[in-house]
Amino acid sequence: MGIQKDRIKFNVGGKIFETSATTLANAGRNSLFGPMFDDDWHLQSMEGNDEYFIDRNPACFAVLLDLLRSGELHIPAKVPDKLLYREALYYGLLDHVRAAKWGQFDGNRLRLGASVTGRAPGDGTAIRAGPDGGCCVAHGSMVHVYDWMLEEHPPINLDYQRVNDIGWIDSENIVISACERLGRGDGGMGLFSSSSGELRYKFHVSHEDQVKSYTAGALSFSSDCKIFASCKGRSNEYGIGVWDQVTGKQIDFFYESPGWSLGDADRLQWLNGTNCLLVASLFPRKDNCYISLLDFREKRMVWYWSDIGAPVTIDEKRVRDAIAMEESSSICVVNEYEDLGFMDLRSTVGSVRWSSRSRLLTGKMPEEPCYPKLALHGGQLFSSMNDCVSVFSGPDCVLTSRLRRSYGGSICDFSIGGDRLFALHSEENVFDIWETPPPPIM
Structure with missing residues (x-):
């Protein structure tokens, strides 16, 4: 210049x-x-x-x-x-x-920036980081939205419909998925203003040319403005719905096959590299674990794994969360002891290779544990366990850092976005904000 x-x-x-x-x-x-x-x-x-x-x-x-x-x-x-x-x-x-x-996100340099006490009775169920450093927190049928200054906006009250998931379209709009209430014909998903809490429109499911009431679960978003949600209806509307996030119109539906699970998914993850959707239905929501990759262009399941029929002699091998790692063409899973396992997406034989060196917890589990969650950000893998978030780095996922504080109880959910990590605790309705300190000015 x-x-x-x-x-x-x-x-x-x-x-x-x-x-x-x-x-x-x-x-x-x-x-x-x-x-x-x-x-x-x-x-x-x-x-x-x-x-x-x-x-x-x-x-x-x-x-x-x-x-x-x-x-x-x-x-x-x-x-x-x-x-x-x-x-x-x-x-x-x-x-x-x-x-x-705060500086550019680095899991190994995170420091506790602040803690916010929730304003709703009951335990928090989900937290999602916003694109600009804010977040939203679900408590039962309430969603509390915070901007990057941690100022709370008007809360969103779904009138006793339990919130299952939340997702940010952008800094001004959030999508909320909720349970259907029998006899009311409500539930499903809605687009809300993050600043005012106003409902802008609802996302409908059509089955045989009729609009159906349904329960919406896990959410995911693609780079070409599509919204994916696991859906359960009272007829045959079990599967994954797809909507245009601009118009709100349903554009596709992947129906659940007999003997498989899609509508009860705990996690959805859109994979930009392969244009496929990871769908994971996990224990204890289901008696067994089901993980699959769906190709909506060909309308088929291109990869799948389940523990049905597998000998489970010790409960610690139950998969509690799963996340796809596109760079290594693998899926990482975690059990309740925070052992990491890996499955090769290039192999048609889905088997878990557990990594015992990743075990971080020994001894007796707490009386009311929070099951671990996984996240990927900037080439680093994150796993929550009890009151701690562990950071794994490098192609071998070596443990390099741990984030822990003594207040609030176990971590029931965490989320990364806007160069911050938000961790929601199961007790005291508190969530923590972890930030990377800015680099020194030379």
């Missing part, structure tokens, strides 16, 4: 600030200051004045101007965080503030 070293003055709330065009250009084209520059990043001439007047808080402007100069965020004690965030939003500098508060 051919930025001139011109100086520029601002009168912010009666206080004069002077800075250089180079510093101001760090705000970016989409900020309030972007239109002050021409296409070559030269300051455009002012007419009649030698300073810009902005009727805003001068103390916050000083903090934000220093952030543009140094890349570091120093907030004086007299400046409330919420006030600074509001001013940063006005100037178009929220992304700069976020980048200075």
Whole structure:
């Protein structure tokens, strides 16, 4: 950029600030200051004045101007965080503030940033990270939505319909799947505003040209704007439904085959590389475990595995969660002792190769354990177990880090997104926010 070293003055709330065009250009084209520059990043001439007047808080402007100069965020004690965030939003500098508060996600460098106590009675059931650093938490029939500043938006109340899963379309819209209530004809899925909680539209299931009530379970989203959900109806609507997330219209349905399980899935995962959907129905929701890959283009199951008929002599070999690892063409599974197992997607013979070196827990299980969950992010594998999240790195999934705190009880769910890890505890209605510290400014 051919930025001139011109100086520029601002009168912010009666206080004069002077800075250089180079510093101001760090705000970016989409900020309030972007239109002050021409296409070559030269300051455009002012007419009649030698300073810009902005009727805003001068103390916050000083903090934000220093952030543009140094890349570091120093907030004086007299400046409330919420006030600074509001001013940063006005100037178009929220992304700069976020980048200075926490860095690019790295599971081995995570630090506990905050903990939030839930506001609903009963245990939390699911937590999902939003794309901008916020999250949403399901408690029974309630969904509580938080922005990246951890300010709570109006809660979403589904009137005693139990929430099964939540998913973010973008920072403004979330999808909620819920149980059907017999005799009410409700349940299914809806698209809601994350800021107001308003229901924007419902996703319907049609069977033999008739709209059916159904229970929606696990959710997944594809890069080409499709929504996938496990579905259970009262007739033959057992399987995986597909909807266009823009129009809300149903565009496909993969029906469950006799002797298999799709409608009761615990996890769905869209695989961009193969254009297939991982569907996992797991113990204890089902008596047996069923894992399959569905190709919707050919309308067939291209890979599958089940423990039906397998000799299970010790309960620890029960699969509790599963996740596909596309780079290694494998599926990782975990049992209740956090042993990791792997299955080769290139092999038609589905068998689990358990990795005993991954065992992290020995001894007696707690009286009310939370079954482990898996997640992938940035080439790292994450597994929750009791009150801890373990981080595995490298092609051999070597344990490299553990995240643990002493308050809140076992972790019942966790989610990664917006460069944060959110961990929901089964007790005290508390969730933790783990962040990577920003790199030092040299």
